[in-house]
Every structure is written in C-alpha cells, then in structure tokens.
Amino acid sequence: MAVLLEIKNASKRYGDQILLDEASATITDDGKVGFVGRNGAGKSTLLRVILGEEELDGGEVVHHPRLRLGYLRQHDPFLPDESALDFLMRDSSQPDWKCGEVAGQFELKGDYLDGPVRELSGGWQTRVKLAALLLHEPNLLLLDEPTNFLDLRTQMLLEHFLRTFKEACLIVSHDRGFLTATCDRTLDLSRGKLTAYPGKIDAFLGYQQEQREHLERVNAATLAKKRQLEQFIAKNRAKASTASQARSKAKQLERLELEEIASDAPTAAIRPRSPPVRGPPFVVLILPLAIPTAPWPTTWPSK
Ligand SMILES: Nc1ncnc2c1ncn2[C@@H]1O[C@H](COP(=O)(O)OP(=O)(O)OP(=O)(O)O)[C@@H](O)[C@H]1O
Ligand SMILES: [Mg+2]
Numbered sequence: 001m002a003v004l005l006e007i008k009n010a011s012k013r014y015g016d017q018i019l020l021d022e023a024s025a026t027i028t029d030d031g032k033v034g035f036v037g038r039n040g041a042g043k044s045t046l047l048r049v050i051l052g053e054e055e056l057d058g059g060e061v062v063h064h065p066r067l068r069l070g071y072l073r074q075h076d077p078f079l080p081d082e083s084a085l086d087f088l089m090r091d092s093s094q095p096d097w098k099c100g101e102v103a104g105q106f107e108l109k110g111d112y113l114d115g116p117v118r119e120l121s122g123g124w125q126t127r128v129k130l131a132a133l134l135l136h137e138p139n140l141l142l143l144d145e146p147t148n149f150l151d152l153r154t155q156m157l158l159e160h161f162l163r164t165f166k167e168a169c170l171i172v173s174h175d176r177g178f179l180t181a182t183c184d185r186t187l188d189l190s191r192g193k194l195t196a197y198p199g200k201i202d203a204f205l206g207y208q209q210e211q212r213e214h215l216e217r218v219n220a221a222t223l224a225k226k227r228q229l230e231q232f233i234a235k236n237r238a239k240a241s242t243a244s245q246a247r248s249k250a251k252q253l254e255r256l257e258l259e260e261i262a263s264d265a266p267t268a269a270i271r272p273r274s275p276p277v278r279g280p281p282f283v284v285l286i287l288p289l290a291i292p293t294a295p296w297p298t299t300w301p302s303k
Contacts, residue, residue, distance in 0.1 A: 001028050001029065001030045002028060002029045002030075002064070002066065003026055003027070003028055003029075003064055004027050004028060004029050004063075004064050004066065004067045004139065004140050004168060005026070005027040005050065005061065005062065005063060005064065005067060005140065006024075006025075006026050006027075006061070006062040006064075007023060007024055007025045007026070007027075007046075007050075007059070007061050007194065008024055008059050008060050008061070008062065009022045009023070009024055009058065009059035009060075010022070010023045010024070010046070010049070010056050010058070010059035010060070010061065011023075011056060011057045011058035011059050011192075012042065012045060012046075012049065012054075012056050012057050013057060018192050019041070019042030019045050019046075019192065020042055020045075020046065020056070020059075020189075020192055020194075021191070021192025021193060022058070022059065022192075022193075023046075023059075023189070023192060023193050023194040024059075024194060025187060025194040025196055026196075027140065027168060027170060028168065029066075029139055029140070029167065029168050030168065031168060031184055031185050032162065032165075032168065032169040032171065032182060032183040032184055032185070033168070033169065033170045033171065033183060033185050033186065033187050033196075034171055034173065034179035034182070034183035034185070034186050034187070034200070034201050035047075035170055035171060035172045035173075035186075035187045035189070036172075036173075036174075036179070036186060036187070036188050036189075036201065036204075037188055037189035037190055038190070041189045041190060042189055042192075043144070043172045043189055044144050044172065046189065047071075047142050047144050047170070047172065049061055050069070050142060050170075051069065051071060051142065066139070067139065067140060068136070068137065068138045068139045068140070069138055069140055069142065070133045070134075070136055070138025070140065070141045070142070071133070071141070071142040071143070071144075072126070072129055072130065072133060072143055072144075072146060073129055076118075076125075077091065077129070077132075078117045078118050078125075078128075080118065081116050081118075082116065082117055082118070083113065083114050083115060083116060083117055084103065084108055084112060084113050084114075084115075084117040084120070084128045084131075085099055085100065085103070085113045085114060086117075087117050087128060087132070088102070088103060088128070088131055088132055088135060091132045091135070092132060092135035092136060094135050098135070099131070099135060100113065102131045102134050102135050103127075103128070103131045105131070105134075105157075105161060106127035106128075106130055106131055106154075106157050106161070107127070107153075107157065108124070108127055108128065108131060112124060121151075122149060122150075123150055123151040123153070123154040124154075126150060126154055127154060127157065130158065130161065134161075138167065139167040139168060140167065140168045140169070140170065141162075141165070141167065141168070141169040141170070141171075142169075142170050143169065143170070143171045143172065143173075144172045145172055145173055145174070146158060146171065146173065147173065147175055147178050155178075159178060159181050159182060162181075162182040163181065163182060169182070169183070170187070171183055176201055176202070179200070179201045180200055180201055180202060183200065183201065184199075184200060185197060185198050185199060185200070186199065186200065186201050186203075186204040188204065188208075190262055191262065212261055212262070215259045215261045216261065218259055219258045219259055219261070222256055222257075222258055222259075223258070225256060226253060226256050229249050229250075229252060229253040229256075230253065232246065232249050233246045233249050233250055233253070236249075237250075
C-alpha cells in the first residue's frame with residue numbers, strides 16, 4: 001500500500017458557504033473509493049482542487065511523486081475530421097495497435113474507430129475519452145458523476161472497465177448500485193469534513209444510520225435527565241433546607257448538552273441500483289430506464 005494523495009486540513013469557502021473545514025483524507029494506491037455527500041457539499045470542488053483547477057483557502061493537497069492522475073475530460077478535445085484512432089494516437093503518442101487494443105475494450109472498432117470522431121454520439125465520444133484516459137496509464141482515476149448522460153451500454157462498459165481496472169479510483173456518484181459495483185471503500189463529505197470508511201456504500205450508510213440512532217438514544221437519555229433535574233430544582237429551590245442542593249443541580253443541568261445529529265446525511269436520498277443490466281435482451285433492459293418519473297429521488301436532498 002502506498003500513499004498517492006494527501007488532503008491536509010483543507011479549507012475552502014465560497015462567500016458564506018463553507019465547503020471544506022480543515023478536512024483531511026489520504027488516498028492510497030490499493031483501493032477504489034466512492035466519494036459521496038449531499039448536493040452542493042463540495043465534492044466537485046474538491047476534485048477541481050486535486051486537479052489544480054481551484055485553490056484552497058487553507059491547508060494543502062500533497063501529490064506524491066508516484067501519482068499519475070487521470071480524469072475524464074468534459075470539453076471536446078477532438079480536431080475537425082479526426083478519427084477516433086487518430087485522436088488516440090495523437091493524444092497518447094502510443095502506436096496504432098496499442099490504441100486499437102485499448103479502444104477495443106470499449107467496443108470501438110470499424111467505422112467507430114476510423115470515421116470522424118466528432119460525428120459520434122455523446123456516449124461513443126465518452127468511450128473514446130475513456131480509452132484516451134487509459135492510454136495515459138494513470139494510477140489514480142478521478143471521475144465525477146461518470147454515468148450521467150451515458151447510454152446504458154456505455155454505463156455497463158464503464159462499470160466493467162472499473163471493476164477490472166487495477167489502479168486506484170476516486171468516483172463521485174449518486175448511483176448507489178454503480179458505487180456498490182465499482183468501489184470497495186467510501187469517502188463522505190458532510191459539513192466540511194471528510195470521513196473515510198473502509199467499506200462499501202451500503203455498509204457506510206448502515207454505519208451512519210447506527211451512529212444517528214446511537215446519538216438519538218444518548219439525546220433521549222440526556223433529555224430525561226434534564227427533565228428530572230428541572231423538576232427537582234422547581235420543587236426544592238424555594239426551601240431553605242434544599243436550596244443549595246437545587247443550585248448544584250442547576251449547575252449540573254447547565255452542563256448537559258444534546259449531541260448534534262446530522263440531518264443532511266446522504267442516506268435518505270441516495271439512488272438505489274438501476275434495474276439489473278446484465279447482458280441481452282437489450283430492449284427489456286432499456287425500458288425501465290425510459291420511465292421519466294422514477295419513484296425514487298435522483299438527487300441528494302438540499303440543505
Ligand atoms: N466557482 C464558484 N463560485 C461560487 N460558488 C461555487 C463555485 N463553484 C461551486 N460553488 C458552490 O459551492 C457549492 C458546492 O459545489 P460543488 O459543485 O462542489 O458540490 P457537489 O458536492 O459536487 O454537488 P453535486 O452533488 O450537486 O454535484 C455549491 O453550492 C455551488 O453552488
Ligand atoms: Mg458535483
């Protein structure tokens with residue numbers, strides 16, 4: 001196990017909004033990390049910081065010399081009339097056979113590989129970008145909502161690719177099924193703090209639920225104790241014989257504090273798995289996704 005990236009006491013705010021509040025985390029080369037948090041928590045911002053596109057207000061992100069970052073480009077990197085193969089060779093400086101081999105993992109061949117890349121659909125262009133990414137042989141992949149806007153087949157290929165990819169990944173996604181299939185650990189960003197959890201998203205959500213329930217029990221016990229003290233004080237503060245005891249109980253009461261329970265946990269709204277997407281028949285698999293109003297929330301709750 002070797003460290004690739006260290007986030008140390010990172011702080012970042014936009015105006016009054018605090019996204020990172022002395023947050024720390026370490027990314028190592030031996031795992032795939034699902035990065036979660038409610039909408040607007042600051043996940044994309046942190047990825048931009050890691051990529052050097054955004055600056056921190058405090059703290060630092062340390063890139064280890066062995067780190068080779070890879071990320072999926074959002075912009076169009078293609079030249080007019082360029083074929084996918086030409087692009088891959090130009091972009092990676094790798095020979096055509098090597099580019100063709102990697103492109104084949106994403107079913108890019110024939111006209112898809114040799115025709116003008118700009119005429120391909122968004123999903124196919126994403127496959128070309130994924131092949132390009134891979135040709136650079138990164139050892140840490142940063143992916144921000146990679147399944148958004150992808151057709152089902154490309155989603156499946158991406159999922160398969162990530163499962164077989166031997167290097168580390170940091171993947172932001174609201175799709176629980178995708179995270180379950182591709183990641184073995186979890187990083188959560190809530191209220192400015194990063195929490196690393198050494199298990200899959202479901203185990204993390206279960207852990208978070210247990211934490212909440214534990215704090216709720218602690219708070220219920222604290223409230224009961226408060227009521228008991230208040231009653232004692234009300235009954236005894238006026239009597240000379242018990243007034244000093246009541247004063248001491250009042251001090252005890254002042255010290256009792258309720259635990260803060262996060263209400264913005266991702267648990268409630270993280271999307272369950274899309275319908276199973278294993279092999280043909282294709283039509284049957286596509287239909288459930290075409291239903292426009294999913295019964296489940298598709299985003300995190302807002303604050
Ligand atoms: N350049 C910027 N200037 C000002 N505010 C910004 C900027 N970039 C992001 N924000 C705000 O910071 C907050 C965090 O944004 P960010 O995109 O990092 O969240 P996120 O966790 O990726 O959310 P989502 O899950 O919706 O993608 C948002 O409220 C956003 O509006
Ligand atoms: Mg985002």
